Amino acid sequence: MNLESSKHAIIRLFNVTKRYGAKMALNDVSVDIQPGEFIFISGPSGAGKSTLLKVLYLAEKVSEGQILINGMNLARISSAKLPLLRRRFGMVFQDFKLIPGRTVFENVALVLEVAGEKPAYIRKKVMHVLRTTGMEKKANALPPTLSGGEQQRVAVARAVVGDPDIILADEPTGSLDHASAKLVLDFLMAYHKNGATILLASHNLHLLESMVRGRNIELEQGQLVKTSTLL
Amino acid sequence: MIRYIKKALADIRSNRFLNLITIVTISLSILVVSLFLLFFENASRVIEGWNQGGRAMIYLTPAFSPEMLPDLEARIKTLGEVEEMRFISKSRALERLKDEMTGNTGFFETLKENPLPHALEIRMNTHGDFQQMKAFAEKIAALEMVESVEYGQGWLARFLKIFSLFRITGYAMCGLFLLIALFITANTVRLAFYSRRLEIEIMRLVGATQGFIKTPFYVEGLLQGFLGGVLGLLILLAAFFTVSSGISRNLSAYVYLDIRFLSVRAMGIILLASTFLGWFGCYLSLKQILK
Numbered sequence: 105m106n107l108e109s110s111k112h113a114i115i116r117l118f119n120v121t122k123r124y125g126a127k128m129a130l131n132d133v134s135v136d137i138q139p140g141e142f143i144f145i146s147g148p149s150g151a152g153k154s155t156l157l158k159v160l161y162l163a164e165k166v167s168e169g170q171i172l173i174n175g176m177n178l179a180r181i182s183s184a185k186l187p188l189l190r191r192r193f194g195m196v197f198q199d200f201k202l203i204p205g206r207t208v209f210e211n212v213a214l215v216l217e218v219a220g221e222k223p224a225y226i227r228k229k230v231m232h233v234l235r236t237t238g239m240e241k242k243a244n245a246l247p248p249t250l251s252g253g254e255q256q257r258v259a260v261a262r263a264v265v266g267d268p269d270i271i272l273a274d275e276p277t278g279s280l281d282h283a284s285a286k287l288v289l290d291f292l293m294a295y296h297k298n299g300a301t302i303l304l305a306s307h308n309l310h311l312l313e314s315m316v317r318g319r320n321i322e323l324e325q326g327q328l329v330k331t332s333t334l335l
Numbered sequence: 336m337i338r339y340i341k342k343a344l345a346d347i348r349s350n351r352f353l354n355l356i357t358i359v360t361i362s363l364s365i366l367v368v369s370l371f372l373l374f375f376e377n378a379s380r381v382i383e384g385w386n387q388g389g390r391a392m393i394y395l396t397p398a399f400s401p402e403m404l405p406d407l408e409a410r411i412k413t414l415g416e417v418e419e420m421r422f423i424s425k426s427r428a429l430e431r432l433k434d435e436m437t438g439n440t441g442f443f444e445t446l447k448e449n450p451l452p453h454a455l456e457i458r459m460n461t462h463g464d465f466q467q468m469k470a471f472a473e474k475i476a477a478l479e480m481v482e483s484v485e486y487g488q489g490w491l492a493r494f495l496k497i498f499s500l501f502r503i504t505g506y507a508m509c510g511l512f513l514l515i516a517l518f519i520t521a522n523t524v525r526l527a528f529y530s531r532r533l534e535i536e537i538m539r540l541v542g543a544t545q546g547f548i549k550t551p552f553y554v555e556g557l558l559q560g561f562l563g564g565v566l567g568l569l570i571l572l573a574a575f576f577t578v579s580s581g582i583s584r585n586l587s588a589y590v591y592l593d594i595r596f597l598s599v600r601a602m603g604i605i606l607l608a609s610t611f612l613g614w615f616g617c618y619l620s621l622k623q624i625l626k
Contacts, residue, residue, distance in 0.1 A: 203537055
């Protein structure tokens with residue numbers, strides 16, 4: 105590892121291992137991620153892509169190893185501080201994870217509500233983000249009435265509304281057609297250009313290669329097998 | 336806080352049936368508890384009325400003469416709090432008896448001497464406490480020149496024993512109904528929580544604190560408890576006005592009855608208790624689910 109770049113890394117993984125019983129989901133993974141990087145996490149199904157993201161936002165605890173986010177050791181984070189850590193992330197999931205009984209506006213506003221923002225600010229900010237994702241007219245719609253592509257755009261809007269410095273996207277285009285996937289990736293790229301660090305897990309490297317630039321981390325059976333640059 | 340109240344109201348609206356069942360269950364439990372309270376409050380007042388607020392008659396020995404009265408009065412006053420004391424001489428007592436038995440004056444003419452004793456009518460300040468009254472009366476009975484003290488000890492003691500038994504049964508029933516309401520409230524919260532599992536999972540992922548997640552449930556519990564209490568009291572009030580007028584009309588000519596609805600203080604306590612019940616049910620459920 106380059107010592108100079110390590111010093112400024114926003115995310116650092118040291119020999120991270122995650123086991124589910126006898127199954128090794130992550131096996132001795134070490135990697136540094138610099139602020140503003142676009143990282144692809146690629147590999148076949150079951151390679152450990154989702155697990156890598158899960159240990160970053162502490163949905164799962166590592167079995168061995170250490171993770172530092174901005175110098176903060178995740179193993180030492182108290183349950184009271186966990187929500188504060190999660191507010192630094194914007195998250196996008198393949199299954200969107202939108203609340204079906206809440207409108208598009210309310211789903212996106214939730215991020216700002218939990219952060220204790222004032223209603224006037226929430227209204228202004230959410231409408232701005234919905235406008236940039238092209239979902240402004242659907243602000244009062246319920247997620248089940250939207251198409252998959254529209255739901256993912258709402259999920260992306262929710263991920264960026266809190267201005268996080270890190271976006272974690274787990275197969276965000278996995279269930280979308282090419283046009284919808286392109287819209288979502290375009291939006292993530294635009295947000296990335298503002299300086300955000302993006303970690304995007306996907307098994308579809310061909311789509312990503314054709315659209316974006318960044319570093320590719322390839323996993324196989326939980327091990328980091330290759331790091332390459334996508335131009 | 337307004338945000339949490341709005342959220343709780345929205346949740347109640349979205350789970351209307353479940354919340355309605357809980358509110359009705361709490362209201363029925365509160366109805367039973369309030370009914371017992373209403374009964375005990377009124378029964379205590381009626382008993383107090385029957386007991387004429389601590390009145391007792393002190394019958395004096397034949398050796399007593401009215402000159403000894405100041406000394407006896409002073410001694411009685413040292414034994415306890417006396418609100419009122421009135422001497423009834425044997426001649427006055429006979430006149431009273433004659434007045435009460437108008438039409439049987441022939442009997443009194445056959446009397447060679449007045450058989451009635453001198454007496455003192457007193458009102459003890461014992462705050463309706465039968466045991467205190469009994470102790471006071473026993474101390475008076477032990478005084479020199481006192482033949483006996485009559486304060487309705489026979490029938491009143493027996494009645495009070497039955498009343499105490501009834502009161503204990505009432506407390507047990509109240510406890511049981513409150514437990515049922517608590518159990519149902521806790522289960523409603525649990526069901527509501529499970530029905531919103533996805534929402535809660537997402538809230539956690541976007542950085543919601545435990546307080547942010549739990550507060551709407553607590554507000555919901557408090558609202559359920561409060562609304563259940565209000566509904567229970569309203570049902571009781573309606574039933575009270577329907578029944579009490581009939582009872583008063585039919586029985587007040589025969590027995591002393593002073594039937595009133597629950598005092599404002601009692602209603603306040605009931606509402607506080609039902610609101611607490613809603614909160615506590617929620618607390619128990621969330622403690623178990625989120626541990």
